Amino acid sequence: xxxxxxxxxxxxxxxxxxxxxxxxxxxxxxxxxxxxxxxxxxxxxxxxxxxxxxxxxxxxxxxxxxxxxxxxxxxxxxxxxxxxxxxxxxxxxxxxxxxxxxxxxxxxxxxxx
Amino acid sequence: xxxxxxxxxxxxxxxxxxxxxxxxxxxxxxxxxxxxxxxxxxxxxxxxxxxxxxxxxxxxxxxxxxxxxxxxxxxxxxxxxxxxxxxxxxxxxxxxxxxxxxxxxxxxxxxxxxxxx
Numbered sequence: 001x002x003x004x005x006x007x008x009x010x011x012x013x014x015x016x017x018x019x020x021x022x023x024x025x026x027x028x029x030x031x032x033x034x035x036x037x038x039x040x041x042x043x044x045x046x047x048x049x050x051x052x053x054x055x056x057x058x059x060x061x062x063x064x065x066x067x068x069x070x071x072x073x074x075x076x077x078x079x080x081x082x083x084x085x086x087x088x089x090x091x092x093x094x095x096x097x098x099x100x101x102x103x104x105x106x107x108x109x110x111x112x113x
Numbered sequence: 114x115x116x117x118x119x120x121x122x123x124x125x126x127x128x129x130x131x132x133x134x135x136x137x138x139x140x141x142x143x144x145x146x147x148x149x150x151x152x153x154x155x156x157x158x159x160x161x162x163x164x165x166x167x168x169x170x171x172x173x174x175x176x177x178x179x180x181x182x183x184x185x186x187x188x189x190x191x192x193x194x195x196x197x198x199x200x201x202x203x204x205x206x207x208x209x210x211x212x213x214x215x216x217x218x219x220x221x222x223x224x225x226x227x228x229x230x
Contacts, residue, residue, distance in 0.1 A: 043223050
């Protein structure tokens with residue numbers, strides 16, 4: 001069965017610094033991988049997704065993620081953090097054989113002024 | 114124009130009561146879901162319907178009963194509410210393309226916060 005592990009339930013970075021949120025996945029078949037963002041009191045929205053095309057995926061708000069099969073990782077990065085990036089970030093995996101999307105436990109990103 | 118809308122947004126009720134949450138999507142998607150998010154933000158899938166047919170039922174107590182009158186609506190009824198049912202319940206929808214893998218891109222509602230006292 002597929003699963004994702006997000007390392008670090010809380011990550012703090014200074015405004016303007018690099019953002020790195022870690023995600024490792026487990027899947028018995030080539031997975032589809034996703035990053036979602038949740039702002040306070042809102043639902044989740046898709047940041048970006050990997051569906052077996054280019055391994056470096058660019059998303060909204062300047063975020064990108066790289067699929068590394070050898071490391072079973074899909075880490076999310078942004079070169080320069082902005083205060084508005086403060087939110088909860090979820091990595092998710094789908095094997096696509098059913099409609100089940102499994103989410104990681106989330107990482108709260110704090111931006112320090 | 115809200116894509117996935119849930120009502121009510123907040124529910125406060127006593128243990129033992131029955132409550133319902135409604136969800137509607139105007140995206141034309143075939144698949145709809147209910148997810149439960151607990152106080153630690155952990156998001157767990159509960160149910161999934163494709164074109165009114167139940168396709169995922171994740172070891173959820175029988176007190177929870179989803180109903181999909183048509184592919185644009187997925188409601189959740191909860192009987193005999195317990196303290197542990199307190200959570201935020203999210204409805205979501207996605208496109209399911211026949212013959213290809215589901216892209217898995219979910220569109221979420223804003224959530225319904227249920228508090229059981």
